[in-house]
Amino acid sequence: MSVIILFMAGIAAIAGWWLSQQRLTAKPWLEEGVIADVRGDSAPAKIGLGVFLAVVGSLFALFISAYSMRMNMADWRALPVPRLLWFNTGVLVLSSIALQWAHVAARRDDMDGVIVGLGAGAAFAVTFLVGQLLAWRQLNAAGYFLASNPANSFFYLITAAHGLHLMGGLVALGRTTAKVWRGAEMTRVRLSVELCAIYWHFLLLIWLVLFGLLTGWAGDFIDICRQLLN
Amino acid sequence: MVDVPYDAIPGIPPPGIPPAEVGEVELYHPKSWWTSYVFSQDAKVIAIQYSVTAMSIGMVALVLSWLMRLQLGFPGTFSFIDPGQYLQFITMHGMIMVIYLLTALFLGGFGNYLIPLMVGARDMVFPYVNMLSYWVYLLAVLVLVSTFFVPGGPTGAGWTLYPPQAILSGSPGQEAGIILMLVSLILFIIGFTMGGLNYVVTVLQARTRGMTLMRMPLTVWGIFTATVMALLAFPALFVASVMMLLDRILGTSFFMPALVEMGEQLKYNGGSPLLFQHLFWFFGHPEVYIVALPAFGIISDLISTHARKNIFGYRMMVWAIVGIGALSFVVWAHHMYVSGMNPKFGFFFATTTLIIAVPTAIKVYNWVLTLWRGDIHLTIPMLFALAFIITFVNGGLTGLFLGNVVVDVPLSDTMFVVAHFHMVMGVAPIMAVFGGIYHWYPKVSGRMLNEALGRFHFWVTFLGAYAIFFPMHYLGLLGMPRRYHDIGETAFVPASAHDLNAFMSVAALIVGFAQLVFVFNLIWSLFKGKEAGGNPWGGASLEWQTPQTPPGHGNWGKELPVVYRWAYDYSVPGAARDFVPQNEPPARSPAQGLHP
Numbered sequence: 137m138s139v140i141i142l143f144m145a146g147i148a149a150i151a152g153w154w155l156s157q158q159r160l161t162a163k164p165w166l167e168e169g170v171i172a173d174v175r176g177d178s179a180p181a182k183i184g185l186g187v188f189l190a191v192v193g194s195l196f197a198l199f200i201s202a203y204s205m206r207m208n209m210a211d212w213r214a215l216p217v218p219r220l221l222w223f224n225t226g227v228l229v230l231s232s233i234a235l236q237w238a239h240v241a242a243r244r245d246d247m248d249g250v251i252v253g254l255g256a257g258a259a260f261a262v263t264f265l266v267g268q269l270l271a272w273r274q275l276n277a278a279g280y281f282l283a284s285n286p287a288n289s290f291f292y293l294i295t296a297a298h299g300l301h302l303m304g305g306l307v308a309l310g311r312t313t314a315k316v317w318r319g320a321e322m323t324r325v326r327l328s329v330e331l332c333a334i335y336w337h338f339l340l341l342i343w344l345v346l347f348g349l350l351t352g353w354a355g356d357f358i359d360i361c362r363q364l365l366n
Numbered sequence: 367m368v369d370v371p372y373d374a375i376p377g378i379p380p381p382g383i384p385p386a387e388v389g390e391v392e393l394y395h396p397k398s399w400w401t402s403y404v405f406s407q408d409a410k411v412i413a414i415q416y417s418v419t420a421m422s423i424g425m426v427a428l429v430l431s432w433l434m435r436l437q438l439g440f441p442g443t444f445s446f447i448d449p450g451q452y453l454q455f456i457t458m459h460g461m462i463m464v465i466y467l468l469t470a471l472f473l474g475g476f477g478n479y480l481i482p483l484m485v486g487a488r489d490m491v492f493p494y495v496n497m498l499s500y501w502v503y504l505l506a507v508l509v510l511v512s513t514f515f516v517p518g519g520p521t522g523a524g525w526t527l528y529p530p531q532a533i534l535s536g537s538p539g540q541e542a543g544i545i546l547m548l549v550s551l552i553l554f555i556i557g558f559t560m561g562g563l564n565y566v567v568t569v570l571q572a573r574t575r576g577m578t579l580m581r582m583p584l585t586v587w588g589i590f591t592a593t594v595m596a597l598l599a600f601p602a603l604f605v606a607s608v609m610m611l612l613d614r615i616l617g618t619s620f621f622m623p624a625l626v627e628m629g630e631q632l633k634y635n636g637g638s639p640l641l642f643q644h645l646f647w648f649f650g651h652p653e654v655y656i657v658a659l660p661a662f663g664i665i666s667d668l669i670s671t672h673a674r675k676n677i678f679g680y681r682m683m684v685w686a687i688v689g690i691g692a693l694s695f696v697v698w699a700h701h702m703y704v705s706g707m708n709p710k711f712g713f714f715f716a717t718t719t720l721i722i723a724v725p726t727a728i729k730v731y732n733w734v735l736t737l738w739r740g741d742i743h744l745t746i747p748m749l750f751a752l753a754f755i756i757t758f759v760n761g762g763l764t765g766l767f768l769g770n771v772v773v774d775v776p777l778s779d780t781m782f783v784v785a786h787f788h789m790v791m792g793v794a795p796i797m798a799v800f801g802g803i804y805h806w807y808p809k810v811s812g813r814m815l816n817e818a819l820g821r822f823h824f825w826v827t828f829l830g831a832y833a834i835f836f837p838m839h840y841l842g843l844l845g846m847p848r849r850y851h852d853i854g855e856t857a858f859v860p861a862s863a864h865d866l867n868a869f870m871s872v873a874a875l876i877v878g879f880a881q882l883v884f885v886f887n888l889i890w891s892l893f894k895g896k897e898a899g900g901n902p903w904g905g906a907s908l909e910w911q912t913p914q915t916p917p918g919h920g921n922w923g924k925e926l927p928v929v930y931r932w933a934y935d936y937s938v939p940g941a942a943r944d945f946v947p948q949n950e951p952p953a954r955s956p957a958q959g960l961h962p
Contacts, residue, residue, distance in 0.1 A: 137644050137648065140602075140648065141696075144598065144695050147598065148692055151594075151692075155688065158578075158579045158580070159578065159579070159580060160579070160580065160681070160684065160685065161681070162578070162580040162681075163681065164578075164580045164581050164680060164681075164931075164932035165676060165680065165932060165934070167931070167932075168930055168931050168952040169576075169930055169952055170575055170576035170928055170929065170930060171576060171578055171581075173573070173575075173576075173577070173578050175570070175571065175573070178571075180491040180492070180567050180568075180570075180571045180572065181492075183567050183570055183571055184491070184492060184563050184566075184567045187563055187566050187567065187597065188559075188563055190597070190598065191559055191562075191563075191597050191598065191601060194597075194598045194601045194602075195601040195604065195605065198601055198602050198605045198645065198648070199605055201645075202605060202609065202620070202641055202645060205638065205641050205644070206620065206637075206638060206641060209636050209637075209638060210636060211619070211635055211636030212636075282612075282616055282618060283616055283617040283618045283619070283633070286618070286619055286620065286636065286637070289612065289618040289619070289620060290620075293608070293609070293612065297608075
């Protein structure tokens with residue numbers, strides 16, 4: 137459970153910092169009149185996405201916690217990570233870059249750039265998903281079935297969870313693209329594109345962490361976490 | 367930061383203060399009866415939908431508790447309750463009460479209704495997602511109900527669903543019941559997350575002018591903090607449910623160790639049941655406070671309003687809510703002292719458990735000090751609030767017992783634990799729910815609940831709950847085990863204990879009956895109740911200041927309210943009335959500054 141504890145500590149630090157900006161030492165029983173608030177001017181949707189990312193982060197931190205606890209047991213046999221995952225990782229990086237491109241283009245009011253960025257981002261993301269499916273098939277063909285070892289089970293489970301989140305993102309991306317297609321105002325498009333880009337970068341970050349975990353590089357880090365708490 | 371009076375610069379709102387009027391385009395307007403009352407995006411309608419669904423499924427759980435008590439009180443009399451069914455009743459009773467009733471009612475019901483009204487917003491910030499949240503919750507409830515009708519019936523694994531027994535053939539409902547239970551939980555979590563995002567972002571971004579965080583009523587603080595906790599804790603149950611589902615359906619070994627069942631080696635190998643317990647309680651303990659924090663907030667508001675006195679130690683109350691929220695994430699393993707985990711952990715978790723009692727005790731002191739020399743009106747909401755404090759202290763104190771490893775180990779599998787958690791997170795939060803309903807029903811319906819029926823409901827429920835659960839502590843100390851269908855003849859349980867069990871069962875039947883009176887009152891008063899007016903209790907917080915009662919679509923008419931003070935200005939010396947509404951501008955006199 138060390139990974140989720142560290143994650144929660146991070147969330148607590150952010151929440152603590154935010155609360156420290158909120159005049160929690162105010163004495164409201166002495167204050168009359170309208171007081172200016174220290175609220176940020178971010179769009180509610182952006183704050184909503186931030187909170188949602190915390191939830192998704194918590195979900196994956198828990199998966200990783202479970203992974204690190206289960207991998208210590210005697211029956212764990214690490215599976216060879218398909219080389220295709222390297223290609224997939226590269227494609228996901230490109231997808232993220234494409235959406236960043238769209239975001240920058242939206243800020244410059246460059247509608248063509250937005251369309252190119254969104255299209256390329258979606259194409260790369262779909263390629264990533266197809267690549268993940270192919271990786272599953274390779275593993276299956278090599279005899280690494282879902283239930284034959286916990287390492288395999290975790291591999292399929294975690295990659296599936298990540299893929300499902302990306303598919304959810306594709307739905308949002310589709311809606312954004314439709315908005316652009318219908319010729320919506322740039323101000324509205326800008327926010328949607330930005331939200332998609334943030335979500336994509338976050339899923340890329342999650343994937344890099346998961347990739348490190350699945351290839352075993354993160355083993356040392358997990359050991360350190362375990363030492364810290366045991 | 368520097369406080370800026372709103373009207374310092376005429377015509378130019380200072381930074382951080384949103385414009386006076388939210389453009390009406392931002393508010394969704396229903397166009398048909400269906401979108402007004404069924405697929406509604408109005409938080410008030412969604413709140414009522416959540417509440418009615420939660421209370422309906424709660425009635426099912428109530429009937430299950432009757433059946434359990436009939437078996438415990440009169441073993442052997444009711445031949446239709448076999449041991450397997452008894453376990454199914456226990457499981458479904460616990461699961462429904464904790465998750466599908468209390469969590470849904472506090473956050474989906476009270477949260478949806480009160481947050482926009484109390485912070486001065488027109489609605490939740492994502493109304494469509496909010497509507498979706500309810501329908502996914504309803505689907506989760508329907509899947510849960512369906513388990514009663516599938517072959518093998520609902521799961522009987524206990525509400526904690528511990529593997530390996532939850533998915534072995536010895537447990538009732540192993541065929542389809544456990545699968546549907548896990549699917550239902552997964553759906554509930556998805557639905558809750560949609561609603562939860564709304565509650566959090568509405569509190570953060572949709573507060574009206576002047577409504578700083580430190581002016582929010584404590585109800586909003588409680589619901590807000592509980593929602594943040596739930597958003598972070600429910601993923602643990604989600605992960606556990608998904609992994610158990612895979613163990614059950616696809617034969618993975620996340621939690622299932624190598625087992626021999628009926629002389630046959632099962633396909634499972636090497637899984638860790640302890641891993642499930644860690645995940646479950648990482649959700650399970652915050653869940654206690656997810657239910658308790660909204661109750662704390664509601665009780666604070668009830669006590670202040672009905673004692674006509676400002677809440678004592680508002681700041682400390684807010685800090686305590688936040689502190690409890692943070693601490694509740696590092697106490698989970700006190701549910702696992704007997705699980706076989708590393709014994710050194712026990713010391714750590716016993717310490718954190720005792721520490722969390724500090725902010726909780728601060729809240730209790732503050733409620734009592736709010737009552738001190740207050741103008742106490744013994745209205746029904748006040749009666750329920752007082753009952754909450756007593757019950758919560760009672761359950762909290764036995765929690766201190768059980769938080770210690772050496773006391774917990776012998777008591778862990780006895781009725782003492784059942785008595786403890788029913789007091790602290792069963793009876794106490796339900797008192798807050800009832801108090802809240804009697805308090806806000808006039809705002810929701812425009813009519814008062816019937817007073818005589820209400821008092822009858824209160825006294826039977828309060829005294830009856832003690833008749834049920836007080837003797838249970840004693841039975842636990844005697845060593846009477848929990849989860850047993852029939853205690854049978856044992857040397858350590860005297861005959862008098864069986865008489866006590868029969869007494870408790872009769873009390874449970876009577877308390878259950880009183881809830882039917884309550885439901886009757888809810889429906890009857892809707893049509894025949896006394897007209898309430900806009901503010902029958904003389905409440906100072908914003909929800910009592912709406913131009914219409916029940917509040918209309920968009921809550922506030924043409925202009926959003928402006929908030930000039932906190933929510934607890936009761937019995938202010940020199941004021942014309944014994945309360946000053948939050949949106950009443952300060953009197954303009956040279957002697958009175960903004961910050962006296």
